[in-house]
Amino acid sequence: MATLLENWRTKAYGDELGKEEQKKLWQKYFSLEKGFYEEILKDPSHVYEGSLKELAEHFKIDSFFFTGVLDGIDESLKGYHNPIESMDEDTVVKIEIDPEKLYYNMVEAKANWLYGLPEWDQILTKERREELYKEQKRSGTVRREGRKIYPNDPCPCGSGKKYKKCCMRENAE
Structure with a gap:
């Protein structure tokens, strides 16, 4: 039996769905994801902990899409990772974001609908956001030493x- 993460990745990234179905899946996901981050960013110091099912219900996202959210946020958590590879609906997960990592990773993912949320104004200064943006963009720049x-x-x-x-x-x- 496939894990929740395998099911999410197969449908979201695989060829199980037709192009139109996959497009609809991503449109719905991005809408749910935006609402999730709007809530998370209202109080970035808040720690959410509970079973995947409980947190999915809290954020009003079904478990399938919430698995995608957990997959996406995992690299932006404070010093730990959730067991996303093996989790099921009863697995206890924790969401405690590192705001700078989260902003940086949103820029890396080219998710301007997320790193452009107005909630960031209360969390990171405009100057710090610009620094993180430039830092992330520089990290992907290809350079050859001594030769243009x-x-x-x-x-x-x-x-x-x-x-x-x-x-x-x-x-x-």
């Missing part, structure tokens, strides 16, 4: 594409 990479050069990532058709696009965003 031109748009028509082969991409240094090894994809075989020209730099302008590969990582140059990503670095420009």
